[in-house]
Amino acid sequence: MKRDKRLNGFHPVDSNSSLAGKQVVIVGGTGGIGRALSRHLARRGAGVTVVGQTFRDADVSGIQFIKADLSLMSEAERVASLLPAETLDLLIFTAGIFAAPQRQETPEGIERDLAVSFLNRFVMLQAMAPRLGSQRKSGDRKPRVFVMGYPGTGEIGSPEDLNAERSYKVMAAHMNTVVGNEMLVLDAARRYPQAAFFGLNPGLIKTNIRDNLFGKNSLKSRLMEGLIGLFTPTAEAYATRITPLLLAPEIDTHSGAMFNSKGQAILPSVGLTPEYIGRFLSACDSLLARKGLRHNEA
16 A cells, blocks of 8 residues: 555544534445444444344443445345435445355355455445435535545456356455455545545454354354454554544545555555446446346446
């Protein structure tokens, strides 16, 4: 990743200021970084809605739960229809896994990592982005959308085999989700001026995201996460560090920007031209159509 030195000098909000009245949705907010963010924002007074499969924070004031299987595009559409895009302050996508050693496929015929880590976001944004901020009061700041992934890595993906049906390699499959999330930000920033869109690269953090690769509760997984935990920040530490950026007043004018684990602006990956982004996202539409999955067009 390369720093974008054109963007600096943001003035983050006071880390102890109240977020009372703020409406936040975290897709994937029931585990890992998403859960850490939901708890941190709720403790500061925000009203937080989390989307995921297993809710662990019923005892935390200010957090509501929508149960959903985010590997299914039908569920992504259902959730998008339930969320109050018109009045949201923050919409944060954090749900993700890692590709498995052997190709996995959802009941809808989508490679599982692609479905969980990217395609549900694509479907939800198509449904929600046109509605974002439409009922906010005059003078309110734009709603902000943060897409968590690994932007700025230089990957461009493989739209010709998006669903990994011709061949399957772990890293190639996962890189389609990485670049897809980066392109979502760049495309939405151009397409929807009524909101602001940003990419977040949290770097390496101890979570359960690698369970799908190493095996849940396996010795290999425990050893790997243990090693990662020795040298990297916790999810809670990252949530505390990145929250001031989520609310910094100046970033609205930089829709499309990407940020590293320290909240510093980074350059987007080379090669992600509007033409290439259009081709990649068209491949996503074609895949959904081929699998008979309906979704709302932007």
